[in-house]
Amino acid sequence: MDQANSTPFTTEIEQAVPPKRFSTPSFRHLKGDSNPKSHLKHFKSVMILYKVDNALMCKVFTMTLGGVAQDWFRTLPFGSISNFKKLAYVFTKECTTYRTIKKNPYYLYNLHKKSDESLRDYIKRFKAEKANIVGYND
Structure with a gap:
């Protein structure tokens, strides 16, 4: 113990x-x-x-x-x-x-819809991966 x-x-x-009077600031x-x-x-x-x-x-x-x-x-x-x-x-x-390795926009070419995944779930996953890429442009 x-x-x-x-x-x-x-x-x-x-x-x-x-x-005295110290209050913890909010942090990320x-x-x-x-x-x-x-x-x-x-x-x-x-x-x-x-x-x-x-x-x-x-x-x-x-x-x-x-x-x-x-x-x-x-x-x-x-x-x-x-x-x-x-x-x-x-x-x-x-x-x-x-720390995870930063991904570049070409990483998205390797994303594929899984056989048991709905199109909606695939799009959510794709958007989440896209949001993690620094410097991505449409």
């Missing part, structure tokens, strides 16, 4: 208390196909007033992680993260490997 409650932060970060949550560097830049820009508070940056950053990224965070060894700079480095290094 103790392992389930342990975090990779040092005791100093764990015991740090947030400033990291998705599996998101760019970890963009996510980190967004987080830093929202937290710009609190950059000097290392413990707060660490604790709040973990709330922006979801899915695979949150699972990864929980696998870090206890006490291995002592500051935000190290957390940011480990995060970008690890989560870059989970």
Whole structure:
């Protein structure tokens, strides 16, 4: 049970208390196909007033992680993260490997309707794939 409650932060970060009147800003949550560097830049820009508070940056950053990224965070060894700079480095290094490869418009030529798929479902799938392609033009 103790392992389930342990975090990779040092005791100093764990015991740090947030400033008075601090309310957690709203963030975009990291998705599996998101760019970890963009996510980190967004987080830093929202937290710009609190950059000097290392413990707060660490604790709040973990709330922006979801899915695979949150699972990864929980696998870090206890006490291995002592500051935000190290957390940011480990995060970008690890989560870059989970990112999906960007597709180009030619990828759409390889999409075919499955035999058990309705035309409506195929069109939905096609549009969803098209929306994921950067630089697509009709």
